[in-house]
Amino acid sequence: xxxxxxxxxxxxxxxxxxxxxxxxxxxxxxxxxxxxxxxxxxxxxxxxxxxxxxxxxxxxxxxxxxxxxxxxxxxxxxxxxxxxxxxxxxxxxxxxxxx
Numbered sequence: 586x587x588x589x590x591x592x593x594x595x596x597x598x599x600x601x602x603x604x605x606x607x608x609x610x611x612x613x614x615x616x617x618x619x620x621x622x623x624x625x626x627x628x629x630x631x632x633x634x635x636x637x638x639x640x641x642x643x644x645x646x647x648x649x650x651x652x653x654x655x656x657x658x659x660x661x662x663x664x665x666x667x668x669x670x671x672x673x674x675x676x677x678x679x680x681x682x683x684x
Contacts, residue, residue, distance in 0.1 A: 624654060
């Protein structure tokens with residue numbers, strides 16, 4: 586999905602890609618985030634494997650993205666707290682270590 590927004594006479598283009606972590610999209614992504622100003626990487630709090638893959642995506646963004654890219658990490662499926670596999674503290678610790 587692509588969306589443009591004008592803020593203070595500057596146009597900002599948002600490109601949102603939901604790859605669902607699928608490997609088949611991995612080879613296409615560098616052309617999109619090469620010039621990105623920011624990226625939001627999302628993991629599933631009910632799936633420990635998605636948190637592991639999140640770390641791989643972040644490493645790739647650091648390796649192939651612009652040096653000043655702003656990264657945000659978000660845990661989704663917070664409505665399934667009773668099925669949580671990734672404690673909130675683990676996500677917060679990871680963010681603090683990587684900042």
